[in-house]
Amino acid sequence: MEARILLxxxxxxxxxxxxGDVWVSCKIPGKPTVYGSLKCQGVNHDGVPEVTSSEEFEVLEVSKKSIHLSCxxxxxxxxxxxxxTSFPRIHDKSITCLDISSGGGLGVSTSTDGSMRIWNCQNGENRRELTGHVYDVNCCRFFPSGMVVLSGGMDAQVKVWSCEDGSCPVTFKGHKGGILDIAIVDRGRNVVSCSRDGTARLWDCGKSACLAMVADCGAPxxxxxxxxxxNSINLGTPQEAPSDREVGTQDKLLLLAREDKKLQGVGLQSRxxxxxxxxxDAFNCCTFLSSVYIVAGAQDGNIYQLDVRCLSTPIQVFHKSGAPVHSIMPIREGFIASQGDGSCFIVQQDLDHSIELTGPDADPVYKVAAWEKCIFTCCRDGLVRKYQINDL
Structure with missing residues (x-):
């Protein structure tokens, strides 16, 4: 665990x-926490605050939207x-998942109030409500077209929605437990769902059918x-059923973040x-950084960066805090992760400092999505926050 500055x-x-006074601290492993303060001495002619710090810290750079500190x-x-900016009126309660369309114009999100809504990414204005799941909706994702949404809920159903009219032309049934996550294969002819029942299933959207149970793990x-x-990774021999040859899942690897503390890789076509x-601890989320590098977040706050060609030792283990890692996704030459203590941060290989997205006050940040230089987060406090990252 490395030293970490908190603001x-x-x-x-x-x-x-x-x-105006602001507290700042630095947690140093094996040493007492360093406490300090920042004070605004006014605003210059460009609208940038003039900030001074107590002697324990240094202010390296200040702009209208950011501050760079060292300890x-x-x-x-x-x-x-x-x-x-922040959007406070998309949902009435905690927002549990979100995604942004490929064109950056629309967002979709789910909430503990049972709603799933399409909204405008510029002003947060609600466009459409997607109604059809029986209980809470756990996950939502845009197809690459940006006009179709995939969702999974506690009713064990996976649904495909039209953003244009809110209709649901396809519903997949087969899981025996709530859907916890979903993934889209290539352009979206096929999708994958994983569930509390311990299985991962591959679905054909055109045929509205389950092609295969890709994995049965015995744990959520x-x-x-x-x-x-x-190419160096052997994904096994493809199954020979005609329907499988049509799905175009060759050379695809499916990552599964399991409740039983295992991160599993499965050949999507060979199963x-x-x-x-x-x-x-239990793995909560995972993603690909490249064809060989993957990263996964666990319940105890550990984030593992791994090379799938050699899994005996992680390339690196990041540990910002002991709060659960709820979301992780690739961005530029690194990744962005969010945790249960309200922290959301970017790690990049060529930077000697971390980038922290601030705003939530100890409320879990459940999901992160990005479009070009904009990053969106959803939080237990019911806000969707939008950040502009111009200098990564």
Whole structure:
């Protein structure tokens, strides 16, 4: 665990006031936490706050939307970015999942109030309600077209929706437990779902049928991701059923984040287990960084970066805090992760500092989605926050 700087969640609000004070701290493994403060001394002619720090910290850079701080005793620095805007009226309660369309114009999100809604990414205005699941909707995702949505709910159903009229032309039934995550294969002819019942299933959207039970793990599967595997990885012998030859899933690797502390790789067409990696706690989410590198987040806050060609030792284990890792996704040359303590951060290989997306005050950030230079997060506090990342 590396040293980590923590900053008051509403620091940007305090800096709008002259002599506004903000607390800052640095947790250093094996040493006492370093505490300090920041003070706004006014705003310059460009509208940028003039910020000074107590002696324990250094202010490296300040802009209208960010502040870069260092803690010399902890030998670490972090850049904190405030939300560009927030959307408070999409749902009435906690927002559990979201995704952004390929064109960046529409968002879809689900809530603990049982609703699933399509909304405008510019102003948060609701466009359409998608009604049809019986209980809570756990996950939602746009197809590559940006006009069709895939969802999975506690009613054990997977549904395909039209964004244009809100209709649901396809419903997949077969799971015996709530759907926990979904993934889309290529352009969306096929989709994958994983469930509390411990299985992952491959579906054909055109035929409205289940092609295969790809995995039966005996433990809930919390997350899944589909990627193209490197040629050096043997994905097994494809099944010979004609329907399988049509689906176009050759050379696809399915990652499964399992409740029993295992991260599993399965050949999507062969349905053959390719590898298992034993973690320290239940895996909640996983994604591909490339054809050989993957990253997965666990309930105890550990984030594992792995090379699927050699799983004996992780390339790196990140640990910001002991809060559950709820969401993880690739971005540029690294990844962005969110946790149950309200933290959301970007890790990039060529940066010597982390980038923290601020705003939530200890409320879990359940999901992260990105489109070009915009990042969207959803949180237990019921807000969708939009960040602009221009300098990654």
């Amino acid at each position: 008051q969640s509403d620091w940007y609000t305090a800096f709008r006031e002259n002599e 010399p005793s902890g030998r670490t620095s972090s850049k904190f970015i405030m939300p560009f 599967i919390n997350g899944c991701s589909v990627g193209v595997a490197d 053959t287990p390719i590898f298992e990696f034993q973690g320290s």
